[in-house]
Amino acid sequence: MKNIEEKLIEELVTGNCTPQISKLAKRLKEPATTIHYNIKRMEKEGKLLACKAVFDYKKINRGYCTYVLINLSPDEYGDPERLAKELSKFDEIESIDIITGDWELVLKIRTKDVDEYYAFLKSVLSRKGIERIKSLNTLKQVKTEFISI
Amino acid sequence: MKNIEEKLIEELVTGNCTPQISKLAKRLKEPATTIHYNIKRMEKEGKLLACKAVFDYKKINRGYCTYVLINLSPDEYGDPERLAKELSKFDEIESIDIITGDWELVLKIRTKDVDEYYAFLKSVLSRKGIERIKSLNTLKQVKTEFISI
DNA sequence: CATAAAAACCGAATATTTTTCAATTACATT
DNA sequence: AATGTAATTGAAAAATATTCGGTTTTTATG
Numbered sequence: 006m007k008n009i010e011e012k013l014i015e016e017l018v019t020g021n022c023t024p025q026i027s028k029l030a031k032r033l034k035e036p037a038t039t040i041h042y043n044i045k046r047m048e049k050e051g052k053l054l055a056c057k058a059v060f061d062y063k064k065i066n067r068g069y070c071t072y073v074l075i076n077l078s079p080d081e082y083g084d085p086e087r088l089a090k091e092l093s094k095f096d097e098i099e100s101i102d103i104i105t106g107d108w109e110l111v112l113k114i115r116t117k118d119v120d121e122y123y124a125f126l127k128s129v130l131s132r133k134g135i136e137r138i139k140s141l142n143t144l145k146q147v148k149t150e151f152i153s154i
Numbered sequence: 155m156k157n158i159e160e161k162l163i164e165e166l167v168t169g170n171c172t173p174q175i176s177k178l179a180k181r182l183k184e185p186a187t188t189i190h191y192n193i194k195r196m197e198k199e200g201k202l203l204a205c206k207a208v209f210d211y212k213k214i215n216r217g218y219c220t221y222v223l224i225n226l227s228p229d230e231y232g233d234p235e236r237l238a239k240e241l242s243k244f245d246e247i248e249s250i251d252i253i254t255g256d257w258e259l260v261l262k263i264r265t266k267d268v269d270e271y272y273a274f275l276k277s278v279l280s281r282k283g284i285e286r287i288k289s290l291n292t293l294k295q296v297k298t299e300f301i302s303i
Numbered sequence: 304c305a306t307a308a309a310a311a312c313c314g315a316a317t318a319t320t321t322t323t324c325a326a327t328t329a330c331a332t333t
Numbered sequence: 334a335a336t337g338t339a340a341t342t343g344a345a346a347a348a349t350a351t352t353c354g355g356t357t358t359t360t361a362t363g
Contacts, residue, residue: 009182009184009188009189009192009311009312010192010196012182013178013182013189013192013193013196014196016178016181016182017173017178017202017205018300019300019301020301021173021174021177021178021181022171022172022173022174022205022206023171023172023174023321024166024170024171024207025170025171025172025320026320026321026322027319027320027321028170028320029162029165029166029170032165032170033158033161033162033165035156035158035341035342036341036342036343037320037321037322037342038321038322038323038341038342038343039156039158039340039341039342040158040162041321041322041323042340042341042342043158043159043162043340043341044162045322046339046340047159047162047163050213051210051213052209052210052213052214053166053207053208053209054207054208054209054210054301054303055207055208055301056166056171056205056206056207056208057171057205057206057207057208057299057300057301058173058202058203058204058205058206059202059203059204059205059206060201060202060203061200061201061203064199064200064201065201070251072221072251072253072260085294086294086296089294089296089297090296092296093296093297093302096300098297099297099299099300100262100295100297100298100299100300101295101296101297102219102221102292102293102294102295102296103292103293103294103295103296104221104290104291104292104293105290105291105293106290106291108290111221111290113249141253141254141255141257141260142253142254142255143251143252143253144251144252144253144254145234145235145238145251145252146249146250146251146252147235147238147239147242147250147251147252148238148242148247148248148249148250149249150206150248150249150299151167151168151206151245151248151249152168152169152203152204152206153242154203155329155330155339155340155341156340156341158340158341172350174349175349175350175351176348176349176350177349184312184313185312185313185314186313186349186350186351187312187313187314187350187351187352188311188312188313190350190351190352191311191312191313192311192312194351195310195311304363305362305363306361306362306363307360307361307362307363308359308360308361308362309358309359309360309361310357310358310359310360311356311357311358311359312355312356312357312358313354313355313356313357314353314354314355314356315352315353315354316351316352316353317350317351317352317353318349318350318351318352319348319349319350319351320347320348320349320350321346321347321348321349322345322346322347322348323344323345323346323347324343324344324345324346325342325343325344325345326341326342326343326344327340327341327342327343328339328340328341328342329338329339329340329341330337330338330339330340331336331337331338331339332335332336332337332338333334333335333336333337
């Protein structure tokens, strides 16, 4: 066995899918070429960013999900984007938003279990610029990425 | 003009895409039939739930993004899933999680603007069972659905 | 450890889908 | 009304997915 699955998941989580033009054509009762044209236009305009797979994360060893609210240190406060972009390269992080209110950033993080989360916390979320964090732990995921589970 | 774009976005946000088998085969340096086999297996096992498009939501009139923390009323507290499942049918809601801590639910909501959000708030988030909410408004989306913007 | 059963892998052929191309039609601007 | 641009479309070509049959690998069991 080659354990292709792991590599496949990695590729599919961030892309490597494509719209099903003929299926969409049937659903919308339009010619396939028209659907094709519209999709290509959306891509060119930067509206359509990527096509990707959504998994039942519990079944692929990413069942431990946490929202992390972050307070930045005073020197980072003026430019939260710098740190946000730095964090965005980590595969464990599903989303990063800069928000209003008591916290500056909110992350959504997926790991296998609490041990892996703790390791991530220590290695990534302890860095300079992050002053304080609050973890909201997910007990059950009902809907993700617009897909109901 | 037929304004196919709106309908297409609606379809693509929740599915109607498919893995690019030959592209994946090349990337992983494996035969296409092996990739095909592995993907079908993941689908059958319920690991792979859907393939879908990710948009630059600002460019498709869904640029107003809010995290909503929810406290349930005492009578709903014991079964948060009932309300969560009821909410999951709304297209504006990207994700629903049942969480630990001071709040019971966290939603991620995408609307065109604050007016649309307020309308959603009044019509959906005022329902019985929801005792108190706190909105965290997104100023900038750096990463979404594992895709950097 | 031997053997059988199940699961994973893969090349060749087939079926299906996407993409290109060359019109045609709709829309906007002057 | 004239003109240029954008959107739509059918037919053909190109590319891709799927099926099939057989092989190899893994797992389960005595």
